[in-house]
Amino acid sequence: MIWGDPWVRESYAPPGTFVISRKSDKDYVGAISNVFLTRLPKLGQRSGLYHGTLVPTGSDCRWSAMDGPDSPFCHILPSESYSNNSGFDVRPKILVFAITFPVITALDVVTKRWALEELVKPDHGHDLLGGLVPLTLAFNKGAAFGIRVTEDSRWFFVPVTILALVLLGILYKEASNKDILRISSISLVVSGALGNLYDRVRWDRGVVDFLGPVDLGLWDFPIFNVADMAITCGAILLAISFYLEERAMQTAEDDVREAVRQEGSEPGA
Structure with a gap:
């Protein structure tokens, strides 16, 4: 299930597990903003840390109305424990x-x-x-x-x-x-x-x-x-x-840096 239509610049991050945290009402940044950028429209019902899987473009990616098969943007699919088919569960x-x-x-x-x-x-x-x-x-x-x-x-x-x-x-x-x-x-x-x-x-x-x-x-x-x-x-x-x-975010930053280092990737601009 697509979670609130979030998207990521796929070329900035390796596929795999990720963690994101709310930084403002409208903008969500990934574990390190210069490695991959994540944005999520204002939903008003999500906060804290979110875990999921980054799906690379061209594999199992799903597109929104503004995206296409050649789009550099790819949706984030949340992990099962964070997926909520009924929407905002109060x-x-x-x-x-x-x-x-x-x-x-x-x-x-x-x-x-x-x-x-x-x-x-x-x-x-x-x-x-x-x-x-x-x-x-x-x-x-x-x-x-x-x-x-x-x-x-x-x-x-x-x-x-x-x-x-x-x-x-x-x-x-x-x-x-x-x-x-x-x-x-x-x-x-x-x-x-x-x-x-x-x-x-x-x-x-x-x-x-x-x-x-x-x-x-x-x-x-x-x-x-x-x-x-x-x-x-x-x-x-x-x-x-x-x-x-904050400590979980720091751990996520370290994990992503290590993943990027191992794959020989350079942080995106």
Whole structure:
């Protein structure tokens, strides 16, 4: 099956397995741009790394309307695991978010409600891990982990959060269905952000925090909540996802360079 009508300048790369990665909404470059060039029309549903087979012109190549038997362009045929005969398959994304969002939301809402009821009592005596994590009710009008910006920053963080959610939604839509790490990380960040956004919208006291402060010796880790933990864990996992993608691209570059070197080919202009 032709995958979104991508094409490659066949003379620039040896046939065989390839890896491509999204570099912008419209342009996709191959493992090394000066060895072979790959372009893919904007689909809005693919991201991450893609694996497939480069088919040389004149063998098993398929043509698009603009191509012909003598065309220097040849389609890329995706590997079987990445082929999707039904088009954009949203099921993995729906499944991951459908699990992550209600779990994080339920934990966040229940724990905040408990904190509002129990931690207002004098000498409540509640803590976690044998006193390592004290429980202290606080209302944060600033950023995560009690970081204050201004006294009345509610209407600054609400639009900023909404904008961040829109950008994360775009990133989520473009993420590959096979990239569970990226899908999960974005789901965590979005779930946590929505939890704190709800607090900011429903009243002017700010976000309910209750975990901490934690004594780390040189300094105290600020008070936080379940939503903050989801955002932080998701952000770390998202960074790991981008790092793994970049490392895979570097490996692909090395593989293509080696293939070109062994075949005595020179990089295309």
